[in-house]
Amino acid sequence: MRIHLTARTRHFTVLGNEVVRDKRLSFTARGVLAYLLSLPDGAREDVRTLADNNPGTGRRGIAKAVDELIALGYYVRRTVRCELTGRVRTETHVYDVPQTDPPPTRPAPPPPPPPGTGDPRDGRPGESPEGVKNRGKEPSLPAGSRWLVRLTAAEPRLALGAADAAALAPLVEPWLARGVPEPEARGLLTAGLPPVVHSARALLANRLTRKLPAQRTPAPAPLRECARCRDPLPRRARQPLCVACDGTAPAHPEPASAQEAVTAHVARLRALLRGGATTASPVLMT
Structure with missing residues (x-):
């Protein structure tokens, strides 16, 4: 049998021969270990995703292979507590060298004090009164x-x-x-x-x-509406009704007849042409 290896500069995983030839592991366990070590740090993989992404072995076979890796120290689960939130979570660590030291576990609670030594809630050895006050916070x-x-x-x-x-x-x-x-x-x-x-x-x-978003300008306040006709009110208006509804609008006298309106309009135009008027009246549309 001739072995051919390709020199790679990227996308490769280095494993020692003592790992891939570890006779204490089955071929399935060695394959699972090599696959896990090829993933980037922070990847999320468990028995279910391993079985789904690598068909042919099944979840039971993957679970058995993971148990072999756990027994020899290649696959270690550790329980850690977040120092900010106090929440406990499980972290998974995969090694290319078996870990002989047992994984750290959550510290056991302190033993109760002997009878007659006082309330155990009063304090712990070496703990200040401020620490007792803030305990659990x-x-x-x-x-x-x-x-x-x-x-x-x-x-x-x-x-x-x-x-x-x-x-x-x-x-x-x-x-x-x-x-x-x-x-x-x-x-x-x-x-x-x-x-x-x-x-x-x-x-x-x-x-x-x-990525700090730009300063957002507040939206302008909506215009107030007349409580009766729902027409917009001026922003400085204090009354709930518009000038047309509360009767304060100036009254414009209507002409007695259309002939009188035309006559009055003609008179204003003549005065404008002669220079006797300073402002022009609107053109009468008929």
Whole structure:
């Protein structure tokens, strides 16, 4: 058997021979491990998606292969608690070298004090009274930091620590001042992320500065309407009725007849032509 290898400069995965030849793993488990190690950091894969994207083995076979990887330390699940929100989530880690150390677990609760030593809620060894008062509360962060953490909580690639969130708080203030809705802000900050985010703090600082929406001008207030005829009212009007409905409109005397109107109009035109009038009256249309 002759082996032919191609020199690659991109899109390749390096695996040690001791991994692909590990006889403790089945061929299926080795294939699953190689596939997982070829994915970018932050990819979301589980037994269901592995079986759906790689037909031929089925979920039961994939689950059995994952169990083999877990038993040898290639596939490790860890439970972590977010220091900002206090929520507990499970993270999956895939290694190209078996991990012999057991994965860290959630610390066990402290044992109860011996009888007669007082109420265990009074305090813990080395804990100050202020710590007892604030026990169970989330760390105090600026409003901008809490807003940012809330928007990016659903994206693991943008997970922030307390120090990073506090450092980004000044960049969040313009967003809050301009009243950007949270759905719009979430789309601007989390959409189109690269496959690998090396620094969530640097990426968010760039997007908070570059994608800040323009200042929105408030919409003008709608015009008031007459309570009777629904005609628009002037903006400075104080009465609920227009001048036509409340009877304050000036009355224009109507001519007694059409002949008198024509005669009066002709007289005004003659006066205008002779220079006796300073303003022109509207032309009478018949």
